[in-house]
Amino acid sequence: MEKEQCSKVVKCALFNGIILKRSTSEDVYKNLFCNASKEKWTTCKRYQVSEKAGKCADWILPNSTLTVDEIIKKMKEKGELV
Ligand code: SF4
Numbered sequence: 170m171e172k173e174q175c176s177k178v179v180k181c182a183l184f185n186g187i188i189l190k191r192s193t194s195e196d197v198y199k200n201l202f203c204n205a206s207k208e209k210w211t212t213c214k215r216y217q218v219s220e221k222a223g224k225c226a227d228w229i230l231p232n233s234t235l236t237v238d239e240i241i242k243k244m245k246e247k248g249e250l251v
Pocket of ligand 1: 175176177178181182183184199202203204210213214215216231
């Protein structure tokens with residue numbers, strides 16, 4: 170079966186090399202989340218924050234240990250979300 174990609178690949182800064190600069194760790198995240206099954210990419214914190222807040226700051230990685238609400242609170246504190 171053909172693998173689907175995360176529905177947010179077009180705009181995602183991590184997927185497009187902006188955050189991890191096409192490094193090995195970027196490839197690892199892509200394999201574990203972006204290019205894996207829907208069950209995987211929907212667990213990505215970047216995906217979850219984008220779904221809830223409409224955007225996701227560049228300091229958030231797919232496996233962040235912060236909760237979605239904690240991330241959104243921090244984004245607001247940093248002025249990254251109004
Ligand atoms: S899985 Fe996460 S990191 Fe990958 S494209 Fe989707 S939102 Fe971005």
